[in-house]
Amino acid sequence: MFVLVNLKTYPCDPVAVAEAVRDVDETTDARLAVAPAATHIERVAETGAETWAQHVDPIDHGSNTGHALAEHVADAGAVGTLINHSERRLKLADIDGTVRAAQRADLETIVCANNPAQIGAAAALGPDAVAVEPPELIGTGTPVSQADPDVVEDAVAAAADVDPDVSVLCGAGISTGDDVVAAGDLGAGGVLLASGVAKADDPKAALEDLVAPL
Template identity: 55%
Template sequence: MTRPPVIIVNFKTFAEATGERAVSLAKLCEDVSEEHDAGIAVAPQAPDIFRVSSAVDIPVYAQHIDWIQAGSYTGHVLAECVREAGATGTLINHSERRLSLADIDSCIRAARRTGLMTVVCTNNIATTAAAAGLNPDFVAIEPPELIGSGVPVSNANPDIVKSSVEAAKRVAPDVEVLCGAGISKGEDVRAALALGTSGVLLASGVVRAKDQRSALLDLAGGVSRA
């Protein structure tokens, strides 16, 4: 069984997606997700997970967890804590929050122990193959030079997406691949799916859009099962 296509909206630490505005944006994502039968998940900042997950019924992801278990770790993000706050998944190793190889592996184990879906972010084909070797649920390939560029990776570099899917599947047939960087339109999402991905990871394309609702509607058109 293949999971339906997914759009993960990373709220980063954008002012437009902090606190009350994180809740509003998550509700917008929920509305569009329901109207269009599209799988949209949101990844708010850690302090916003609880209030966001209390307000919506779509999947809420953490942006990061640490490799730790419960114990003496100040200022760390415990998988069990984000889970109890309502998250059902987590990004791991985003390009803005790189982790050591050993810690990525430990985070995947911590997430699995806690029942969180895992999305490991990577930057090229080789690291996608490597991440797949750790058996996360998803690997999200994001060429760093395209992040926040407005130039969609599925357009600028379809080969890196296609080869990443192939490399990941060769190492771990069950892992699913997302792509990110520069995604902002439904056609970008369709292109990404046509290249073998299971969806997209994006941020500024929605969060910083002049009209967040329109941006979401356009994107949802790209994955809609309707």
Template identity: 40%
Template sequence: MKSERYLILNLKSFTESFGSNSADIGRIAKGASEEYGVSVIVCPPAPWLSAVAETGAETYAQHCDPCGPGAFTGFTSPEMIKATGATGILMNHSEHKLKLHEVEFLVDSCRRIGLSATVCADTVNTVAAVSALGPHIVAIEPPELIGTGISVSSARPEIITRAIDAVRKINGSVPVIAGAGITGEQDVKRSVELGASGALVASAIVRSGSRRELIYRMASELL
């Protein structure tokens, strides 16, 4: 049985995530997940959701449109994401923010159809706000650190602990993970020491020359 620890790999829209790259990362994630008994989740671009899900990796969409199935041209609904074999949705990332009622719609849709809803927020107050909606996981990512290589856990540890405190008061059962600037296993380790249930990583993995090693080392520090 897996512990409630999460390493979420956001592959964004990098060319390094296109084509077979997403599934390659999926296979590594699956291996690391089994090795350490933690959740290593891959968020590929929408066109490669099925390919990643078929590797057996836990697969989340990077975003979702707040609609259902039907006569909607060019939208991606929770039901569509579920039909790919994915098991969750990352939403409200600071690069793709949503209206408040859209987050609520998506969290409710996820609960109804059996997907996991991971909601991002980039301040302590908005982390508190989204935790009131009952998501499965909340991710705190100070946007000024995203892509910098300066990790939130070293540069702004207090934002992690304050976010965790805020969530505990409102909805104690929701795990909080930390992201932004996570480049090495020490950043993951530090996040967990601060009380987080894991980490959200993007460019460090996608652009690494040694993805496998890095994913395994990060996963090993979740425990």
């Protein structure tokens, strides 16, 4: 299972969380990675933790003030990027352009979507993976894998119909190892989570609990 921890803009220490991700990753067969804010990518990547961007823009080198260029994100140490997170929604053409920009910079891609129909459309754009996240469950602590198992199963089916090589993650409210196991039982290849680790008093203990049953 792939466990990707999105730090959003939570007021945690990104380097400390990254060190915990790195250390716990060495104890498990699961794959752990962390997605810090753009300004923290370089420091986080220097810890040795697998580092992802939360967003890049569908642009090339040039006159793009205030944008995140895929090549810059890769140079800073990121190996992949989230695209179209529920808190950073894009138009369809921009999702497509961002997947191409990330591929140009050799960044792995996960396109996020709200529901199975959008997952099918996202999978058609050729990312490495898609992530289904019902927005109403994000940050609630109520795990999608238990509160809305149908949305996960339907997302897995929708992606497989389009491209069986596109992996499916699920996210929203995931915070325990049982939630991760439930996600795997529904066909997900990983989980995308944030508050369960970023807001935990002890992020390393939270990570250890997430991977304990795997």
